[in-house]
Amino acid sequence: MKLNYFIQNEINNNLKLQIFNKFSCIAPNYEDFSPLEKLSGERLLDMLAIGPRDFVLDLGCGPGNMTRRIRTRTNGKLVGVDASAGMVAQARWHARGSGILFLSKDAEELDFDRNFNVIFCNSALQWFSRPGRVVDGCYRALRRGGWFGAQAPATQQWCSLVRDVMAAASTDVRTKDDFGSFRDPLFCMATVGEYVALLSGPGFDVHDAWIERETTRHTSQEALNLLRAMAGAALFNRACYKRDVSNTFFKNLNAVIRETIHAGSGEDGLIEVNVHRLYIFAIKPLLA
Numbered sequence: 001m002k003l004n005y006f007i008q009n010e011i012n013n014n015l016k017l018q019i020f021n022k023f024s025c026i027a028p029n030y031e032d033f034s035p036l037e038k039l040s041g042e043r044l045l046d047m048l049a050i051g052p053r054d055f056v057l058d059l060g061c062g063p064g065n066m067t068r069r070i071r072t073r074t075n076g077k078l079v080g081v082d083a084s085a086g087m088v089a090q091a092r093w094h095a096r097g098s099g100i101l102f103l104s105k106d107a108e109e110l111d112f113d114r115n116f117n118v119i120f121c122n123s124a125l126q127w128f129s130r131p132g133r134v135v136d137g138c139y140r141a142l143r144r145g146g147w148f149g150a151q152a153p154a155t156q157q158w159c160s161l162v163r164d165v166m167a168a169a170s171t172d173v174r175t176k177d178d179f180g181s182f183r184d185p186l187f188c189m190a191t192v193g194e195y196v197a198l199l200s201g202p203g204f205d206v207h208d209a210w211i212e213r214e215t216t217r218h219t220s221q222e223a224l225n226l227l228r229a230m231a232g233a234a235l236f237n238r239a240c241y242k243r244d245v246s247n248t249f250f251k252n253l254n255a256v257i258r259e260t261i262h263a264g265s266g267e268d269g270l271i272e273v274n275v276h277r278l279y280i281f282a283i284k285p286l287l288a
């Protein structure tokens with residue numbers, strides 16, 4: 001029993017490391033590939049009223065694009081945390097001289113103790129393999145009266161483009177056998193109530209939470225890029241397949257993706273992309 005647990009733990013840790021490595025590969029292009037994450041990040045920033053002296057943690061900060069935007073709202077201590085070394089390297093480079101501290105760290109291993117007034121978490125929650133552990137760490141990291149604000153894709157339908165591509169890869173004769181062994185690492189819960197329960201666990205008071213559908217239209221190249229930013233770290237990651245998949249499989253997967261995007265595009269050459277996004281705002285009670 002213990003041995004099984006140990007082996008499973010090792011498999012999960014290896015999967016996580018491979019995902020962080022994939023994010024490092026995407027890091028130099030991530031900002032160009034992620035206009036939708038940027039849009040939702042801007043909304044999250046506007047809704048989380050950050051004061052000029054607030055101490056802020058940007059959790060799963062990626063290349064620090066939103067961390068730099070947070071800097072325009074506060075002169076207080078600002079820390080970005082991301083588990084991908086490549087993302088952190090990009091973030092440090094782009095934010096030179098800004099006084100932002102970027103740490104290469106797993107969000108599941110947060111060891112802050114009442115250091116922040118605000119935690120900002122944009123488009124990262126879905127990648128956490130043990131979200132309960134992350135939420136506990138966030139609770140500890142916040143001062144009393146501090147705010148946690150997150151945006152993340154949610155529900156099983158979270159992105160129409162990713163779902164269509166996965167459906168096609170599961171049935172296309174070139175990919176279906178290997179794709180059948182895909183282990184989807186993304187964490188997307190079905191209802192607002194489940195996210196509220198997750199945050200209530202350590203003691204957060206959830207003030208507002210909702211899931212909304214966002215619709216945008218894109219060229220084929222943009223759609224391909226969006227897919228890479230949103231799910232590339234999983235779909236193009238050997239560690240996410242139980243089978244030992246070959247380079248030919250990935251070549252075929254790329255072909256299936258391009259064909260799916262082409263088939264879903266209208267006469268104007270644009271494809272509609274629907275994303276279900278959770279927004280959630282919670283406070284650490286003053287009497288905690």
Ligand SMILES: C[S@@+](CC[C@H](N)C(=O)[O-])C[C@H]1O[C@@H](n2cnc3c(N)ncnc32)[C@H](O)[C@@H]1O
Binds near residue numbers: 060087108123124
């Ligand atoms: C989709 S990107 C979002 C980046 C940025 N927050 C934004 O607004 O565009 C997700 C980020 O979460 C990071 N991430 C995933 N799992 C993580 C973990 N367990 N701990 C810390 N960062 C993690 C990835 O490395 C990646 O940079």
